[in-house]
Amino acid sequence: xxxxxxxPSRVICKSGTSVKIECRSLxxxxxxxxxxxxxPKQSLMLMATSNEGSKATYEQGVEKDKFLINHASLTLxxxxxxxxxxxxxxxxxxxxxxxxxxxxxxxxxxxxxxx
Amino acid sequence: QQPVQSPQAVILREGEDAVINCSSSKALYSVHxxxxxxxEAPVFLMILLKGGEQKGHEKISASFxxxxxxxxxxxxxxxxxxxxxxxxxxxxxxYKLSFGAGTTVTVRA
Numbered sequence: 001x002x003x004x005x006x007x008p009s010r011v012i013c014k015s016g017t018s019v020k021i022e023c024r025s026l027x028x029x030x031x032x033x034x035x036x037x038x039x040p041k042q043s044l045m046l047m048a049t050s051n052e053g054s055k056a057t058y059e060q061g062v063e064k065d066k067f068l069i070n071h072a073s074l075t076l077x078x079x080x081x082x083x084x085x086x087x088x089x090x091x092x093x094x095x096x097x098x099x100x101x102x103x104x105x106x107x108x109x110x111x112x113x114x115x
Numbered sequence: 116q117q118p119v120q121s122p123q124a125v126i127l128r129e130g131e132d133a134v135i136n137c138s139s140s141k142a143l144y145s146v147h148x149x150x151x152x153x154x155e156a157p158v159f160l161m162i163l164l165k166g167g168e169q170k171g172h173e174k175i176s177a178s179f180x181x182x183x184x185x186x187x188x189x190x191x192x193x194x195x196x197x198x199x200x201x202x203x204x205x206x207x208x209x210y211k212l213s214f215g216a217g218t219t220v221t222v223r224a
Binding site for chain 2: 034042043044046049093103104105106107108109111
């Protein structure tokens with residue numbers, strides 16, 4: 001299957017700082033990538049859809065200015081959590097693929113802890 | 116539009132079987148199944164397309180009943196490695212996936 005990487009795997013930051021998470025598709029080109037958020041023992045909640053060369057599409061209730069998404073190339077999407085607060089602490093996972101019947105491949109996830 | 120999974124959790128002994136169900140309130144085009152280990156990202160298991168086909172992955176198989184708008188995942192002769200949380204994903208109207216709440220499977224020796 002396709003390989004998706006994420007960096008960093010874990011990050012701890014102080015409240016008020018910004019954190020950037022990278023998502024890369026290593027062996028295929030992804031015009032669309034997805035960003036999910038997962039709280040402990042809960043399901044995957046889609047935050048936004050990252051489209052190469054255009055603006056991201058955000059789910060209802062997700063603040064665009066707080067969660068900045070950039071899809072600069074067919075293999076890289078970044079999520080920046082701006083002015084992070086403790087309530088932003090979560091497991092952030094990206095995925096690529098998933099066009100209709102295509103498989104969606106997930107990255108290994110990034111554990112964000114905001115102190 | 117989130118699919119409903121049942122049961123929420125199941126505990127098995129090695130070698131036992133289990134069934135996980137995924138139901139939707141809307142017509143389904145496809146159902147995606149994933150397994151997630153604690154602290155890791157979900158791993159793809161299989162996709163089922165409408166037509167009632169059944170697929171298999173090792174000793175894990177699944178069926179898709181489009182009339183009933185549901186899919187079932189069958190764990191046969193479970194192994195310790197089958198432990199994890201299983202998620203089904205169904206397509207929303209915009210073709211993006213909506214995931215169920217998950218079913219936690221614990222397989223004990």
